[in-house]
Amino acid sequence: MSMETRDAEAYDVAVVGGGAAGVAAAIGAARLGARTLLLEHMGFLGGAATARNVLTYCGLFTLGETTKQAVRGVAGNVLDGLRRLNAVTGPVRHRGVFVVFDPEAVKLTLDRLCTAAGVDVFLHSFVSEAEREGDAITSINFDDHGGRHGIRAKAWVDASGDCDLATFAGASVRYGNHGHVNLGTLGTRYGGIPASVEIDAERFKQAVDQARAAGRPLTKDVSLFARLPISGDVCCYLVSVDYDPRDVRSLSKAEAEGRVQAYEYLDILRTMPGCERAYLVSTGPEFGTRESRHINAVEQLKWQDVRAGRERSDTVALGAWGVEWHDRTTFESTFEAPPGGAAYSIPLDCLRSRDTANLFAAGRTADGDQQAGASLRVMGTSFATGQAAGVAAALFANDGTVDVRKVQSALRNQDAVLDPRDMLEVRRATTLFRA
Ligand SMILES: Cc1cc2nc3c(=O)[nH]c(=O)nc-3n(C[C@H](O)[C@H](O)[C@H](O)COP(=O)(O)OP(=O)(O)OC[C@H]3O[C@@H](n4cnc5c(N)ncnc54)[C@H](O)[C@@H]3O)c2cc1C
Structure with a gap:
């Protein structure tokens, strides 16, 4: 002991x-x-x-x-x-x-x-x-x-x-x-999107696919956009990285890459009608491990x-x-x-x-x-x-x-x-x- x-x-x-x-x-x-x-x-x-x-x-x-x-x-x-x-x-x-x-x-x-x-x-x-x-x-x-x-x-x-x-x-x-492990995703929260605006998922997907084709580091192209009570912010689950949560080097790299993606998705979001003034409220704060x-x-x-x-x-x-x-x-x-x-x-x-x-x-x-x-x-x-x-x-x-x-x-x-x-x-x- x-x-x-x-x-x-x-x-x-x-x-x-x-x-x-x-x-x-x-x-x-x-x-x-x-x-x-x-x-x-x-x-x-x-x-x-x-x-x-x-x-x-x-x-x-x-x-x-x-x-x-x-x-x-x-x-x-x-x-x-x-x-x-x-x-x-x-x-x-x-x-x-x-x-x-x-x-x-x-x-x-x-x-x-x-x-x-x-x-x-x-x-x-x-x-x-x-x-x-x-x-x-x-x-x-x-x-x-x-x-x-x-x-x-x-x-x-x-x-x-x-x-x-x-x-x-x-x-x-x-x-x-x-050998199968569910993917991890960094939850992100965006503000500045008026309550009357509904994000068109199909249009968002097309914009992500175009940006990816142009070499931008984006992973998922589909997510729920959930409108939060009280703040009216929107949360979504897009930013994804294949990492091993048991390995601090792998996890640290994922966190850093995830923050880059969070801003990339913000750029896409701002091209959606009504979302021009969107901003990033928060990431995580931790990367979301679905399975370990x-x-x-x-x-x-x-x-x-x-x-x-x-x-x-x-x-x-x-x-x-x-x-x-x-x-x-x-x-x-x-x-x-x-x-x-x-x-x-x-x-x-x-x-x-x-x-x-x-x-x-x-x-x-x-x-x-x-x-x-x-x-x-x-x-x-x-x-x-x-x-x-x-x-x-x-x-x-x-x-x-x-x-x-x-x-x-x-x-x-x-x-x-x-x-x-x-x-x-x-x-x-x-x-x-x-x-
Ligand atoms: C991106 C993403 C989207 C998801 N979407 C949904 C969704 O929409 N709805 C839904 O219901 N679920 C969703 N899930 C799944 C869900 O979040 C998890 O499966 C769920 O949180 C599991 O609950 P838990 O209490 O087992 O673990 P967790 O919520 O992960 O809690 C584990 C806790 O243990 C603590 N901990 C870990 N190690 C230690 C330690 N050594 N000492 C002390 N404390 C420790 C952690 O800090 C954490 O607070 C999603 C997951 C991810 C990653």
């Missing part, structure tokens, strides 16, 4: 990463009475929603003709908090069904929910080491401006997106799926089972988004909705490490094959897998076992949706944006 961990503070549950998955995990665990710590290396919670300009929550609603809410629980509390701040629009329909939000309101709302649940939140804390004894993680070290500190816990949730905790603890992980490592879990969710509509008795979360794949070579994207636009089951075993008994996966780290992973990774579903992982971790911390019936019962008490028949219909989603 290292110097830092010998006298380390002890928790029941420690969650690494404060994105949608980590926040839901920490709140889910704390609401069961577990002494819970949430560690996040940024200065705010939210993950991609606040650190990557990903300003559209997908996966909360089914994609069929009738829009139903597939994720409640902590996600429902977040939506309520955003509505109170007039900081969310939707649900709206574009390739899928989603809500658009203001990221500053997300930061405040998540702070409030964690405080109310009694979660200890350590911001500016980067988890950099983990120790294990046998098949269990015993402690981690994190770094801040005070140096290195240790934490002990009985159960752990890796919601880091990159499986940092699992990797440092020597748990079984893999990068992508069989996954925990090798007791079971891997297979998209062929989703396609077959396989029913499960061990469901702990519902997925509702489609297989959204962004190709690293062509920069093109494809989308396959779940059959009938219905919700599908995510079993508990996809969140349980196969070789580390007290480690649970949540959000991007959860185990799905190439297609299933490209669906369950979205933030709406990450809230659901996060809450399930947090509840499972709290129960494990209590008695050292994982009983799916107990996990399901605790989740239902926290208003999580585990059965599609319990989904509530929402008012018809309106089409607000063109592709």
